Amino acid sequence: MNTVITMRIAMRALIRNKTRSLLTALGIIIGIAAVIAVVAVGQGASVTMQKQISSMGNNLVMIFPGSSRSGGFHGGMGTTQTLTADDGDAILRECPLVRAVSPLVRAGAQCIFRENNWATSILGVNVQYQDVRSWDIASGSFFTEADLRSASRVCVLGKTVATQLFQGDEPIGQTIRIKNMPFRVIGVMAVKGSAAWGQDQDDTIIAPWTTVRRVLQNSAFDNVNQLILSLASMEVLPQAKQEITGILRQRHRLSSGADDDFTITDMTEVTQMMTQVSRLMTLLLTVIASISLMVGGIGIMNIMLVAVSERTREIGLRLAVGARRRDILMQFLVEAVVLSGAGGLIGIAVGVSAANILAKINNWPVVISPGAVLLALGFSAGIGIFFGFYPAVRAARLNPIESLRRE
Amino acid sequence: MEEVDVPALNGVSLDIAAGEFVAIMGHSGSGKSTLLNLLGCLDQPDSGRYVLGGQEVAGLGPDDLAGIRNRKIGFVFQNFNLLPRTTALENVELPLYYGPPIRGAARRERARSLLVRLGLGDRLMHHPGQLSGGQQQRVAIARALVNHPPLILADEPTGNLDSKSADDIMALFQELNREGITLVMVTHEPDIARYAKRTITMKDGMIV
Numbered sequence: 271m272n273t274v275i276t277m278r279i280a281m282r283a284l285i286r287n288k289t290r291s292l293l294t295a296l297g298i299i300i301g302i303a304a305v306i307a308v309v310a311v312g313q314g315a316s317v318t319m320q321k322q323i324s325s326m327g328n329n330l331v332m333i334f335p336g337s338s339r340s341g342g343f344h345g346g347m348g349t350t351q352t353l354t355a356d357d358g359d360a361i362l363r364e365c366p367l368v369r370a371v372s373p374l375v376r377a378g379a380q381c382i383f384r385e386n387n388w389a390t391s392i393l394g395v396n397v398q399y400q401d402v403r404s405w406d407i408a409s410g411s412f413f414t415e416a417d418l419r420s421a422s423r424v425c426v427l428g429k430t431v432a433t434q435l436f437q438g439d440e441p442i443g444q445t446i447r448i449k450n451m452p453f454r455v456i457g458v459m460a461v462k463g464s465a466a467w468g469q470d471q472d473d474t475i476i477a478p479w480t481t482v483r484r485v486l487q488n489s490a491f492d493n494v495n496q497l498i499l500s501l502a503s504m505e506v507l508p509q510a511k512q513e514i515t516g517i518l519r520q521r522h523r524l525s526s527g528a529d530d531d532f533t534i535t536d537m538t539e540v541t542q543m544m545t546q547v548s549r550l551m552t553l554l555l556t557v558i559a560s561i562s563l564m565v566g567g568i569g570i571m572n573i574m575l576v577a578v579s580e581r582t583r584e585i586g587l588r589l590a591v592g593a594r595r596r597d598i599l600m601q602f603l604v605e606a607v608v609l610s611g612a613g614g615l616i617g618i619a620v621g622v623s624a625a626n627i628l629a630k631i632n633n634w635p636v637v638i639s640p641g642a643v644l645l646a647l648g649f650s651a652g653i654g655i656f657f658g659f660y661p662a663v664r665a666a667r668l669n670p671i672e673s674l675r676r677e
Numbered sequence: 678m679e680e681v682d683v684p685a686l687n688g689v690s691l692d693i694a695a696g697e698f699v700a701i702m703g704h705s706g707s708g709k710s711t712l713l714n715l716l717g718c719l720d721q722p723d724s725g726r727y728v729l730g731g732q733e734v735a736g737l738g739p740d741d742l743a744g745i746r747n748r749k750i751g752f753v754f755q756n757f758n759l760l761p762r763t764t765a766l767e768n769v770e771l772p773l774y775y776g777p778p779i780r781g782a783a784r785r786e787r788a789r790s791l792l793v794r795l796g797l798g799d800r801l802m803h804h805p806g807q808l809s810g811g812q813q814q815r816v817a818i819a820r821a822l823v824n825h826p827p828l829i830l831a832d833e834p835t836g837n838l839d840s841k842s843a844d845d846i847m848a849l850f851q852e853l854n855r856e857g858i859t860l861v862m863v864t865h866e867p868d869i870a871r872y873a874k875r876t877i878t879m880k881d882g883m884i885v
Contacts, residue, residue, distance in 0.1 A: 275774055286762055587758045590719060591820070592747020592775035594740045670719050674758065 273604075276597075280605035283577070284612075291609060294573040297566025298613030298653065299620060301559055302646045306621025306638070308555040311628060312548060313637035319544050322465060326537060327403040329369075329504045333357075333497040333514070336531035351493040352522055352531045355396070355479060358497045362398075364517050367510040369502050372399035373494035375479045377486045383435040383446045390431050392448060392475045394482025394494075402500040403462075410442040410457030413478050421480040426457040428472040449486055453477065507536060563649070566613065567657040574606050574661035578668075585665055586673025599666035606658020607651050614650025618643055685711040686722075687882040693861060695730075695827065698854040700873035701863045708882040709863045710832065716861060717750055717830045718742045730827065747775050751821025755833035757813045759805040759820075765792060766801045769819045776824055791819040795849070811842030818849065822858075829853065831862040835869050847872040 284291040335353040358371040375394030380387055399405075400412055413424050425448070432441050441455045462471040483489050501510050511534050518532055578585070585598055622638055629636040686708045693699055703709045714720040715727060718734055721742075727734045730749060734742070746752075751772075759768045769788035773779055779787075792801055795815045805813050814834060821829050831850070835843035851872060854860050862873060870876050878885045 272778065279774075282763075583758060584760055587760070588771070588775070589743065590717070590746060590752050590758075591772040592743050592824075594743045594775070596740075597775060671714050674719075674754065 276600050276604045277608065279601055280608045283581075283605055284609060287577075290573065294569050295566075295609055295613030295616065297569040298563065298610050298650050299566075299617040301563035301566050302614045302617025302650055303621035303624060304559040304562060305556065305646055305649075306618055306642060307624040307628065308552065308559060309642045310622070310625035310636040310638045311634060312552040312555070313639065314625075314629065314635040316545070316548050317637055318635055319541075319548065321463070323537060323541050323544075326465065327405075327498070327500060329501040329507075330402070331499050331501060331507070331510065331514075331534060331536045333499070333518070334533045334535070335493070335495075336529070336533055351491070353494055353497060354492045355494055356492060357518060357521055358396075358494075358499070360521055361497070361499065361514055361517055365510060365513045367502055367506045367513065369500045370398040370401045371497060371499040372396045372402050373479050374399075374496040374498050375482045375487070376495050377482050379449045379486060381431065381435060381446055381448050381475065382450075383441075383444065386435045386437065388431060388434040390428075390473055390475055392425075392477055392482055392486060394477055394479030394486075395498075396479060399476065399498070402498050405462060406460040408458045408460040410455070412457055412476075418478045418480055421478060421484045423451065423453045423477075423481060423485060424456045425453045425475050425477040426459055427455055428459050428474040428476070429461045430470055430473040431475055432458045448475065451485060504538070507538070511536075563653060567610070567653040570606055570610055570654065571657040571661060573609075574602060574658055575664065577605070578602060578661050578665040581665075582668060582673045582676045585668050586670045586676070589668070589670035590674060595666040598668075599662045602662035602665045603655065603658050606662065607654035610650045610654030610658075611647070614647050617650065618646055621646075684723075685882055686715070689725075689879075689882070689884055691877070691884060693859065695859050696854070696857055698850070698860045698872075698874045699862070700870035700876045701861065701879060702865060702867070702870050702876055703879035704865065707879040709879045711882075712879065713830055713832055713861070713863050716828075717752060718745050743775070747772055748824055749826050749828055751818075751824070751826045751829040753814070753817055753821050753829060753831035753834045755836040757805070757810075757817045757837070759813055759816055761806065762804055764802045764804060765797060765808065765816045765819075768805070768816055769823050771820060772824050787823055788819070791822055792816070795819050809842070810838050811845055814838060814842070814846055815849070818846070818853075822853070826858075828859045828861070831860065833864055834862060835864070835866070843869065 333353065335351060355373040358373050361368055362371045372395045377392040377394070378389065379392055380389050393399075396418055397412065397415055400407070407426065408429070410426070412426055413422065416422075417424050425446070427435070427441055435441070435446060436444070441458060444455050445452045446455060447453070459472070459476065465471050479494065483492070483494075501507060514534060515530065519530065522531055524531065588598060588601075589595075622643075625636040625638060628634065689708075689712065691712075701709045701712060711720070715722055716729075718729070721737075722735055725735065729745065732745075734745065737745070760771070766785065766788050769792060770784050773784045773787065789801060792798060792815075795818065797812060797815055797819070800808060800812060800816075805816070808816065829850075834850075835846055838846065847869060850860055850862070854874075860873070862869075864870050
């Protein structure tokens with residue numbers, strides 16, 4: 271007996287008991303759908319995470335000024351003003367492991383262009399900032415060393431700010447007012463997207479740090495909120511940290527017993543933690559989905575045993591008209607595999623739709639890998655074989671005479 | 678508890694020539710069903726020989742027996758044993774699935790022409806539940822004939838039929854017999870046995 275006919279007989283037997291077949295397959299459908307959806311969302315999340323982390327910049331290290339301690343008060347991080355742009359230049363000069371450094375001065379301000387206004391953050395940086403953050407310019411140009419030296423009132427807009435203030439008009443060459451001071455817009459940054467913690471990185475204005483410090487903050491000092499630097503590679507991180515610490519301690523004239531007046535942080539911890547969380551979630555959900563598949567498989571075994579006992583006379587008749595034991599075995603095995611395989615197919619469809627719906631609602635990306643889909647299909651067929659085998663063997667071992675006599 | 682072997686058949690020696698129409702009679706427990714199961718290669722004798730059409734059957738494996746049942750023997754049962762919710766046509770096609778490969782169209786045509794010949798040409802797509810007892814038995818006979826077996830075994834073929842249908846079925850058997858098919862039929866009704874050319878009566882596992 272060939273496979274096509276066996277398949278057709280199995281299909282017919284399943285269609286004859288539509289409701290029962292559907293309910294039996296439901297276990298598999300739910301299991302497979304869960305696996306597909308979980309894997310799709312999980313992979314989507316990890317892709318997003320990777321993107322967000324890489325959107326931070328290349329092999330990023332950040333240096334914050336340390337805490338101040340005076341008269342028994344211990345301020346929080348950044349309460350001293352010890353970190354200067356010169357520190358950054360010194361690090362770049364003296365530590366070859368550092369590829370680029372930019373100071374970071376933060377100011378918040380209301381920005382106005384004609385009748386539109388928008389509150390945003392102003393980032394004061396130097397010309398290496400673009401390189402550190404690996405952030406391209408979309409149109410216009412970034413400011414220059416000359417702008418930096420002369421503290422020119424020029425600025426580059428993040429995409430969000432450009433949209434809010436200009437509503438589709440051409441921003442480059444226009445003058446906007448920040449804290450009521452005119453700034454010329456010379457460029458618009460490319461879209462960067464949201465950071466790992468959800469902040470919109472495009473909702474910002476970038477200007478020379480000198481301008482921000484002198485003009486917006488009205489300060490003559492060169493201390494900055496943060497240094498942001500890019501290493502040649504992440505492997506040299508420990509060594510780079512050590513060298514930077516040495517350079518900064520020397521520049522800040524810290525005696526050997528004194529605490530650092532700065533803090534060096536990097537993204538590895540954040541990355542590791544996020545990867546671990548997502549891996550744990552995926553594992554947990556996979557276990558749950560596997561249990562559901564297992565339960566589905568047992569359901570199939572149960573219903574196949576019922577089918578064998580219901581159709582004992584049919585089996586007896588088939589044996590009488592010339593079916594061999596392996597024909598009967600195949601018939602019931604194929605029936606179980608078709609049941610679980612169809613469940614798998616429906617489950618894949620349900621899972622893919624569920625993942626897409628979830629993605630749409632929550633604004634997540636989903637990654638549906640063909641590998642996962644094929645694996646799910648193979649797995650569901652495997653469940654059919656595994657859990658269908660025992661009932662099929664029982665069917666094949668029936669005695670034709672007794673089976674024919676069964677009412 | 679000690680098991681005691683009770684031979685269902687004891688010292689049965691029976692020759693049935695090709696083209697015969699034999700009725701086997703006897704009370705329940707007389708061994709006539711066991712004899713029919715042996716003849717039908719559904720069961721193997723614990724001892725003794727069975728030669729079917731010149732071939733020694735005793736000692737063959739289950740697959741060989743299945744092949745013999747498929748090609749050489751047609752079964753007709755008291756309760757018809759048709760597959761429920763399956764058309765008459767498909768019921769008749771059933772043995773062809775287990776024989777040598779045959780194209781779907783040829784398979785259907787063979788089943789169809791047999792049903793037409795047995796007067797069921799307008800019932801091809803009916804399910805057993807939509808057919809009368811006599812019609813169901815005709816479908817079963819068509820199924821028995823579909824592989825052109827030389828031997829047909831019938832176990833109380835009229836047991837579930839009214840007398841009119843029973844007579845029709847017996848007339849059909851006689852017709853098939855005239856065409857050269859060997860028929861062996863188990864019955865306990867003398868009226869039915871009368872249609873056969875030869876009657877064997879069994880009692881306590883022996884031929885009387």
